Amino acid sequence: MTQHPTAATRRPANRGPKAAAGNRAALISAAREIYASQGLDAPLSTIARRAGVGQAVLYRHFPDRDAIAAAVLEENVRQIERAAAEGSALAEVLGVLTWHLARSAAFISLLHADEASGHPRHTRAFARDMHDRVEHALRECLPDGHRLGGPDDLMLAVSMVSGAVGGPTHAQREHRALAAWGLLGVTVGPVRPLRD
Amino acid sequence: MTQHPTAATRRPANRGPKAAAGNRAALISAAREIYASQGLDAPLSTIARRAGVGQAVLYRHFPDRDAIAAAVLEENVRQIERAAAEGSALAEVLGVLTWHLARSAAFISLLHADEASGHPRHTRAFARDMHDRVEHALRECLPDGHRLGGPDDLMLAVSMVSGAVGGPTHAQREHRALAAWGLLGVTVGPVRPLRD
Numbered sequence: 001m002t003q004h005p006t007a008a009t010r011r012p013a014n015r016g017p018k019a020a021a022g023n024r025a026a027l028i029s030a031a032r033e034i035y036a037s038q039g040l041d042a043p044l045s046t047i048a049r050r051a052g053v054g055q056a057v058l059y060r061h062f063p064d065r066d067a068i069a070a071a072v073l074e075e076n077v078r079q080i081e082r083a084a085a086e087g088s089a090l091a092e093v094l095g096v097l098t099w100h101l102a103r104s105a106a107f108i109s110l111l112h113a114d115e116a117s118g119h120p121r122h123t124r125a126f127a128r129d130m131h132d133r134v135e136h137a138l139r140e141c142l143p144d145g146h147r148l149g150g151p152d153d154l155m156l157a158v159s160m161v162s163g164a165v166g167g168p169t170h171a172q173r174e175h176r177a178l179a180a181w182g183l184l185g186v187t188v189g190p191v192r193p194l195r196d
Numbered sequence: 197m198t199q200h201p202t203a204a205t206r207r208p209a210n211r212g213p214k215a216a217a218g219n220r221a222a223l224i225s226a227a228r229e230i231y232a233s234q235g236l237d238a239p240l241s242t243i244a245r246r247a248g249v250g251q252a253v254l255y256r257h258f259p260d261r262d263a264i265a266a267a268v269l270e271e272n273v274r275q276i277e278r279a280a281a282e283g284s285a286l287a288e289v290l291g292v293l294t295w296h297l298a299r300s301a302a303f304i305s306l307l308h309a310d311e312a313s314g315h316p317r318h319t320r321a322f323a324r325d326m327h328d329r330v331e332h333a334l335r336e337c338l339p340d341g342h343r344l345g346g347p348d349d350l351m352l353a354v355s356m357v358s359g360a361v362g363g364p365t366h367a368q369r370e371h372r373a374l375a376a377w378g379l380l381g382v383t384v385g386p387v388r389p390l391r392d
Contacts, residue, residue: 015339112362156360160376163359180356
């Protein structure tokens with residue numbers, strides 16, 4: 001099996017479609033880590049370096065700053081969709097969601113699409129689309145009679161937990177998120193990204 | 197009894213310490229309304245006009261933009277403290293808190309002091325102080341055995357509700373806040389400011 005590069009491993013540039021997919025995945029993973037520690041204004045060169053690729057490779061995949069940020073958020077949402085599609089219990093999917101919430105302020109604001117009215121129309125449309133996809137994924141695995149079963153309750157709860165996520169470290173942010181889910185009486189599984 | 201000027205009434209400039217206190221109250225009330233509809237960048241001249249005073253009067257009370265914003269937030273917190281000190285039930289005090297949450301994005305970020313780490317030190321100290329005063333006031337009227345009785349639960353719940361408050365109108369923001377309190381199983385009294 002091909003070993004996928006992770007953000008932690010420096011790797012030489014290589015060729016071919018498999019390598020291109022690997023580079024793209026490494027760039028997204030690196031961008032997620034860099035954004036979490038340095039914010040969305042972090043230099044793109046830092047992301048390329050962390051992914052172990054040259055800047056030319058980065059620009060081949062992502063023409064500008066917005067493109068790579070959108071790709072990170074798209075990947076967050078896709079992980080939640082995949083977890084739901086695999087038939088995971090709601091608690092497992094909320095664990096994946098919470099992992100991303102604790103790592104991405106951008107993901108949090110995305111799930112507050114209603115409040116993003118100061119943003120340009122295409123940003124709001126993007127946020128609304130992501131918001132709806134997360135809601136759809138969670139609803140797929142919502143058991144009958146769950147306490148978040150009301151029409152707006154699922155995403156209301158997500159925005160409440162998002163609002164509570166604070167603190168300088170991942171650990172503190174995760175801790176706050178789990179305390180918030182607990183106050184809502186909602187069980188959350190292990191807080192972790194979805195593994196391939 | 198002296199009739200206090202409200203933001204809605206235009207009033208001629210007048211003299212003396214009573215009038216000065218009245219002007220100050222009218223400016224704070226006008227600023228709260230203007231901030232809620234136009235944001236914190238609204239021109240100070242708009243605030244003075246709404247309060248029915250000249251700009252010179254505004255500057256006599258508030259030397260700069262930050263001073264009047266701080267006075268609005270101080271007044272929000274003081275209303276919550278007064279409601280608690282008057283022996284109101286927790287639900288009543290949460291009604292006053294929710295009224296202010298639905299009207300002030302600045303008040304919401306104030307109650308997220310932990311996340312304000314991008315702000316200068318004196319802003320964070322101000323936010324932390326306000327946060328602690330709100331917590332203290334709420335705790336004063338927290339009944340034994342209340343479901344927010346855990347050490348961090350009160351302000352965790354406030355930050356969760358703050359996070360859920362969204363939408364373009366006061367009515368929608370209030371509706372979201374009340375739905376959030378409902379999801380937490382917390383009873384909230386009438387959503388209104390504290391009357392003199």
